[in-house]
Each structure stands twice: as structure tokens, then as C-alpha cells.
Amino acid sequence: MLGKTHMAVGIAATMAVTQPATVLELILAVGGGSLGALISDIDVGTSESHRDADKITILSVVVVAAVLALDYFFQAGIMNKVIGNSGYGRMIAGVLLFIGICAFGKEQPHRSFMHSLLALALLCFAIGLVWETAVVFFATGFLSHLLTDIFNKKKVRLLYPLKCGAALGLFHASGLANQLFFGVGSAVAVLEIVIFAGRIFH
Helix, strand or coil: CCHHHHHHHHHHHHHHHHCCCCHHHHHHHHHHHHHHHHHHHHHHHHCCCHHHHHHHHHHHHHHHHHHHHHHHHHCCCHHHHHHHHHHHHHHHHHHHHHHHHHHHHHCCCCCCHHHCHHHHHHHHHHHHHHCHHHHHHHHHHHHHHHHHHHCECCCECCCCCCCCCECCCCECCCCHHHHHHHHHHHHHHHHHHHHHHHHHHC
8 A cells, every 4th residue: 555545544544543532642643654654664775765654754754743733733742742641851862763664664665564463562562651641653653564464475574583574455555445545534634533533623
């Protein structure tokens, strides 16, 4: 599936699983779900073009910036909670570890390390150093990416470094199914945002 599809499905899945009840949780569901759903495809540059990997990297940075902007606008207190929970030392260590894992993953074959349960565990550990609350939102988005990719014809190496992979072989990554997943995922995500926002701001 393409990046925009993973993002739409990731937000929809994360909202459904986490059921955000506050502004902070709503921001984390959208931002954390998006980042988790996008980050796996940072490895596409090794199999297709570096421009695709760069797009994923830029979009991931935009998602983080948007979360910080929403935090400031709605005064959700995310940065204050992160600093209060972890302190600057753990926060910096977590960010550097996250970047290091992604840098390693970017150089691996597509749908190998960055599409594995090992990468999920390591990235969640890194995020946990920064702020444990964000882990479930990120992890749900990441898992949604893995699940949707399994429908494709190319195998996903969930148990990396083992060579075996999982693929149902039902669709091509950029075909009609991708458009269907994107359309349904987007519609569900928008509906969920409206519903949960309505409950929060009611």
C-alpha cells in the first residue's frame, strides 16, 4: 500500500483501538497513529527510489511538527508531560535511539527490518524512553501498516532476521485495492475524528 493509504488506515485503526476521550489523546491518536503507520516505509529507497524514502521522512517530520503545533494551539500539555515524565536525558536518548533505528532500517531491503516485530519492539522502546503514554498510539499505527501490507503479493518479513515472510498475495501495492483501502480508511478516520471530537468538546 502507498503512504497516504497507510496513514489513513493507521489513523482509523488507532482511533478505533484507543478510543480517545481527551484532546491530548485525540492528538496522539492522529499523530502517533500517522507516524507509526508511515515510518515502516522509510526503507523504500533501497528497493525503489530514494525520493520515496525522502517523502516518507519529510511526511513523518511534518506529522511530529503538526502534533507540536496542535499541542500549542489546544494547550494539551504534551511537551510538559514528556519533560515531566522523562526529563531531558531520557527524552534525548529516546529521540536519538529512534533516529538511529530508522537510519539503520532505511538501508535495509524493503519489507524486511522496518516491517518486522523486532523493529516495532525497538521503536516502541525508544518512544517509551521519551513518553510511555505515546507507545500504544504509535504501535497501533505500526501494526496497521504490517497488517495491510500482508495483503500484498510481496512478503513481509515479520520475524526478521529470519528470511521467511508473510503474504496473502491478494493485491498489488498500488492497484485498485490500494485506492479502496485509502477511500475506506479516510472515510472512517474522518468520521471517527468528528465523533470523538464532538464528545470531547461537547
